[in-house]
Amino acid sequence: MAVAAVVVVLMLALAMAPGAASGAPRRSPRPEADLVTGLPGQPAVGFRHYAGYVDVGSGGGGKALFYWFFEAEREPEKKPLLLWLNGGPGCSSVAYGAAQELGPFLVRSYGANLTRNAYAWNKAVNLLFLEAPVGVGFSYANRTADLRRLGDRVTAQDSYGFLLSWLDRFPEFKSRDFYIAGESYAGHYVPQLAELIYDGNKGANRDRVINIKGFMIGNAVLNDATDQLGMVEYAWSHAIISDELYSAVRRECDSFKEEADGGRPGKGCSPALRAFLGAYDDIDIYSIYTPTCLLPATGAGTSAAPRRPAARLVAAPRLFSEHVRASSPNTTRSHEFDHKIRLG
Numbered sequence: 001m002a003v004a005a006v007v008v009v010l011m012l013a014l015a016m017a018p019g020a021a022s023g024a025p026r027r028s029p030r031p032e033a034d035l036v037t038g039l040p041g042q043p044a045v046g047f048r049h050y051a052g053y054v055d056v057g058s059g060g061g062g063k064a065l066f067y068w069f070f071e072a073e074r075e076p077e078k079k080p081l082l083l084w085l086n087g088g089p090g091c092s093s094v095a096y097g098a099a100q101e102l103g104p105f106l107v108r109s110y111g112a113n114l115t116r117n118a119y120a121w122n123k124a125v126n127l128l129f130l131e132a133p134v135g136v137g138f139s140y141a142n143r144t145a146d147l148r149r150l151g152d153r154v155t156a157q158d159s160y161g162f163l164l165s166w167l168d169r170f171p172e173f174k175s176r177d178f179y180i181a182g183e184s185y186a187g188h189y190v191p192q193l194a195e196l197i198y199d200g201n202k203g204a205n206r207d208r209v210i211n212i213k214g215f216m217i218g219n220a221v222l223n224d225a226t227d228q229l230g231m232v233e234y235a236w237s238h239a240i241i242s243d244e245l246y247s248a249v250r251r252e253c254d255s256f257k258e259e260a261d262g263g264r265p266g267k268g269c270s271p272a273l274r275a276f277l278g279a280y281d282d283i284d285i286y287s288i289y290t291p292t293c294l295l296p297a298t299g300a301g302t303s304a305a306p307r308r309p310a311a312r313l314v315a316a317p318r319l320f321s322e323h324v325r326a327s328s329p330n331t332t333r334s335h336e337f338d339h340k341i342r343l344g
Helices: 002-015 093-102 144-148 152-169 186-202 224-237 243-252 269-278 318-326 332-340
Strands: 049-055 063-070 081-085 126-131 178-183 212-218
Touching: 049 152, 063 093, 063 152, 081 093, 081 186, 093 126, 126 152, 152 186, 178 186, 186 212, 224 243, 243 269
Parallel strands: 081 126, 081 178, 178 212
Antiparallel strands: 049 063, 063 126
16 A cells, blocks of 8 residues: 555656646636646546655755645645645655545555545645655755754745745735644654744734644544553543543553653553553554454465454554563563554
8 A cells, every 4th residue: 555655646746747637727826837737547636736855955056855746636725725644754745644544545455546635634624734844755955064964843834935935826815724734753843833833923924824724633642641641541541441541551660650750660660561461462453443464374274363464554652662571571562552653
């Protein structure tokens, strides 16, 4: 599936060409060179979509971010603008967010066809996907120095610069209500960008003000201590783990406080975390009320239990990983845990 998503975004880059999209009225001014006139296997739609690069390098050239923008299905002139950011860090908002999650065209096979998403977010908003920072997806930097200074601050600054330039290309959205959304490591990207926009608006000319109204983050990565404690509290509050196990994890793991903050996990922390993990053996950690999908065991004459399909784009919070690996004589349980916790 990941390969298919990459193929689609490659076709996307090749499909950008000037011209009119059928079924949608022309609106000017817009960068018609960025208009996507069609993708292989794309269903017929009544909205337009654009994709291309916006330069964010100081002094011009050498550094650019890639975007894919979808008009709202109906009455785009009345709908707000929403920017979507995947996390990772390093996860493509095009290949994952757009093509797998909330975009109008989903990759669901290896063939040259796209599936309409019945729950696409551009049913409610004008939807803008951004690949950030440089080095993610099609976004690039020509200077090695730009790649060496990457971090949250640079990502926010580049994304802010992108938005200002993008709004110059699509000026009808300059006064439109604007929202930012994302998931996982976008728990860093989204609020930091929102703060930069808020601060930038204070001294900006009217033409440079971004009309930000709010933001939202799903499955947010904030910091290890609060993220891990939140996972345990969620499991306890939804009756996945017992009162006794909940108390043991909090007590033995010292509520996941960092050592720099005085955290002193006890010897019972690792066994408690393994028990916590075991509670999810037959439960989807992302959708606890959804039946899990099991694949039949492989091998001739095997009597092994059904196995889970391999997960992708996975990583475990650091403290969880340390305790599970430190106490396990083999890596099987740790590997399973890594596959339960996904950063995207």
